[in-house]
Amino acid sequence: MSTAVEDTFGGAGRRTFAPSLPGIWRNGLFAAGTWFLAAALTYALPDVITWGATQLFAVLALAGAGIFLALSVTVHRLGGLGRTLVHYGPWFIVLGLWLAVWEVLTAKLGWLPKPFFSPPQGLLHVYVTDWDRLLICVAYTGRLWGLGFFSGVLVGFAGGVALGWSKRFAYWGMPLLKLIGPVPASAWIPCTFFIFPSTFHASIFLVALASGIPVAILTAAGVSQVNRSFYDVARTLGADNRFLIFKVAIPASLPNVFVGLFMGLYYSFAVLVVAEMLGAKFGLGWYLQFNTAYSAYANVYAALIVMALICAGLVRLLFVVRDRLLGWQKGIL
Amino acid sequence: MMALALAETAADSIALDVEGVSHRYELDGKDLQVLDDVSLAIAPGEFVALLGPSGCGKSTLLRLAAGLETPTAGKVLENGRPITTPNPDRILVFQDATLFPWRTVRGNVATGLEARGLVRERKHRIDEVLTLVKLEGFSDFYPHQLSGGMAQRAALARALVNDPKLLLLDEPFGKLDSLTRLRMQNELLDLWKSAGFTALLVTHDVEEALLLADCVIVLSDRPASIVAEVRVGQPHPRRRDDPNLVALRRSLLEKLGISHDV
Numbered sequence: 001m002s003t004a005v006e007d008t009f010g011g012a013g014r015r016t017f018a019p020s021l022p023g024i025w026r027n028g029l030f031a032a033g034t035w036f037l038a039a040a041l042t043y044a045l046p047d048v049i050t051w052g053a054t055q056l057f058a059v060l061a062l063a064g065a066g067i068f069l070a071l072s073v074t075v076h077r078l079g080g081l082g083r084t085l086v087h088y089g090p091w092f093i094v095l096g097l098w099l100a101v102w103e104v105l106t107a108k109l110g111w112l113p114k115p116f117f118s119p120p121q122g123l124l125h126v127y128v129t130d131w132d133r134l135l136i137c138v139a140y141t142g143r144l145w146g147l148g149f150f151s152g153v154l155v156g157f158a159g160g161v162a163l164g165w166s167k168r169f170a171y172w173g174m175p176l177l178k179l180i181g182p183v184p185a186s187a188w189i190p191c192t193f194f195i196f197p198s199t200f201h202a203s204i205f206l207v208a209l210a211s212g213i214p215v216a217i218l219t220a221a222g223v224s225q226v227n228r229s230f231y232d233v234a235r236t237l238g239a240d241n242r243f244l245i246f247k248v249a250i251p252a253s254l255p256n257v258f259v260g261l262f263m264g265l266y267y268s269f270a271v272l273v274v275a276e277m278l279g280a281k282f283g284l285g286w287y288l289q290f291n292t293a294y295s296a297y298a299n300v301y302a303a304l305i306v307m308a309l310i311c312a313g314l315v316r317l318l319f320v321v322r323d324r325l326l327g328w329q330k331g332i333l
Numbered sequence: 334m335m336a337l338a339l340a341e342t343a344a345d346s347i348a349l350d351v352e353g354v355s356h357r358y359e360l361d362g363k364d365l366q367v368l369d370d371v372s373l374a375i376a377p378g379e380f381v382a383l384l385g386p387s388g389c390g391k392s393t394l395l396r397l398a399a400g401l402e403t404p405t406a407g408k409v410l411e412n413g414r415p416i417t418t419p420n421p422d423r424i425l426v427f428q429d430a431t432l433f434p435w436r437t438v439r440g441n442v443a444t445g446l447e448a449r450g451l452v453r454e455r456k457h458r459i460d461e462v463l464t465l466v467k468l469e470g471f472s473d474f475y476p477h478q479l480s481g482g483m484a485q486r487a488a489l490a491r492a493l494v495n496d497p498k499l500l501l502l503d504e505p506f507g508k509l510d511s512l513t514r515l516r517m518q519n520e521l522l523d524l525w526k527s528a529g530f531t532a533l534l535v536t537h538d539v540e541e542a543l544l545l546a547d548c549v550i551v552l553s554d555r556p557a558s559i560v561a562e563v564r565v566g567q568p569h570p571r572r573r574d575d576p577n578l579v580a581l582r583r584s585l586l587e588k589l590g591i592s593h594d595v
């Protein structure tokens with residue numbers, strides 16, 4: 001067991017350290033080193049101007065260094081999580097370096113123009129002082145995104161299946177879809193104001209449109225490209241139209257649908273800022289615009305990072321769902 | 334004994350009559366004549382083999398019998414009634430296995446029962462046919478994890494689980510190694526004897542046709558018309574070195590245009 005674990009974890013580290021130091025995660029040590037460097041530089045050198053959370057950032061970077069130091073000997077006992085950590089070892093090293101360089105160039109030397117580039121402690125300061133507002137913004141954006149994305153995907157998927165399945169639907173629907181598809185979301189704003197009772201509904205519509213259209217196009221393409229012989233086989237086996245749609249056409253086109261879902265996810269995030277321009281009072285997009293207007297770039301970066309993390313998390317989640325549903329594809333792709 | 338078994342079950346199988354059937358495909362506005370005035374009568378419970386050069390229209394004839402297409406001219410009749418739509422009583426095993434890649438072997442085999450809402454009632458049949466085609470250990474495999482021959486056997490199982498009255502087979506053993514092929518031929522023969530369905534088998538293999546069928550039909554090059562219809566009187570089990578069969582084989586090969594001794 002322990003040898004097996006070492007085989008998976010040891011990697012390069014074991015080859016050099018094995019005789020004297022068995023089971024040391026070398027990249028963990030290096031990461032501890034770079035993070036310690038970032039902490040030391042932050043603490044030791046003076047800031048060109050005050051940024052707020054300098055001490056806190058030094059402490060956090062030091063804590064990071066300590067965690068990596070501890071992990072470098074214990075990571076082997078952490079099972080799956082440990083394997084993931086080891087996989088990202090080089091990233092942790094570079095991240096520490098990046099923090100050190102960023103720190104020095106902004107806070108310590110002031111080489112990068114000031115209002116546009118904020119040092120790490122500047123962002124940290126935003127999280128420390130403005131976390132409650134950010135949290136409310138995340139909740140508002142989450143509501144808007146959730147309503148928009150899921151309704152868009154639902155309608156897009158159903159419409160895509162209809163377009164791919166029925167010739168008559170395709171005759172009328174496809175040209176419309178191709179016309180609507182490339183129109184940027186902001187171009188819809190005037191007419192959404194006219195159509196929808198409130199700006200909130202209009203915002204939901206924009207998000208739904210951004211996520212629904214790629215899903216519809218790719219679902220339609222997937223359904224119409226299903227190998228005809230699958231239908232022939234199913235029909236000789238006694239399948240009716242319902243079975244052909246739900247048990248043949250949809251599963252066969254699911255790989256395409258997921259491509260559409262990934263595209264829709266990215267587009268929906270891109271359109272959030274625009275959607276929250278429509279008189280929203282909270283939300284990450286609103287937060288971005290508000291702070292850009294006041295040149296509070298640290299707040300902008302802080303919100304951008306939150307947004308990027310949420311988007312990455314959702315993409316990750318979608319991958320998990322896809323792998324669950326499309327396990328049969330493994331080995332084909 | 335065998336005749337009795339046949340007589341008992343014959344009521345449950347289908348008489349297939351092809352009357353003056355011609356079929357054309359349209360390709361880029363040009364007509365492609367595939368079948369030319371083909372007529373044949375297959376009695377209930379009979380086993381007929383179709384031989385013919387590649388591309389002559391054998392698969393097309395099976396598609397017509399399955400009801401996937403309607404002939405441009407002529408009639409295809411089951412028990413005297415025209416065939417217009419597919420029906421699970423007549424099952425076609427396609428030339429390529431065409432398994433659904435998103436379903437496991439068991440899921441593929443269950444498709445027909447599922448489509449007709451019979452899964453719960455006939456669950457045992459799924460295990461039976463999987464055992465019959467020696468795939469009982471692979472029921473949870475996905476098609477991409479199967480060999481070509483296994484996929485073909487799974488496709489056969491997917492047809493057999495429906496207890497068809499007419500079984501249309503399009504080179505079902507084409508991808509099997511010669512040993513498995515022999516075994517599957519015997520399994521098919523046993524199954525045909527016990528279940529009593531009508532069978533129409535397309536094959537490239539003259540020996541296979543002679544070992545299995547009551548009647549071997551030879552088709553011409555495209556557009557296919559019937560060149561010869563040969564009755565094989567020999568009782569089962571047949572031996573491939575049986576002098577009668579050897580003579581029949583030679584004459585069939587001649588009719589297929591291969592005159593020298595192969």
Ligand SMILES: Nc1ncnc2c1ncn2[C@@H]1O[C@H](COP(=O)(O)OP(=O)(O)OP(=O)(O)O)[C@@H](O)[C@H]1O
Binds near residue numbers: 358385386389392
């Ligand atoms: N859907 C189709 N549309 C147009 N032409 C077709 C179609 N299906 C088959 N054909 C043509 O009909 C002819 C006969 O095809 P078929 O599949 O019946 O041949 P086959 O006898 O089964 O050949 P093989 O032994 O190689 O399987 C071929 O020339 C083929 O190109």
Ligand SMILES: [Mg+2]
Binds near residue numbers: 391392503
């Ligand atoms: Mg064929």
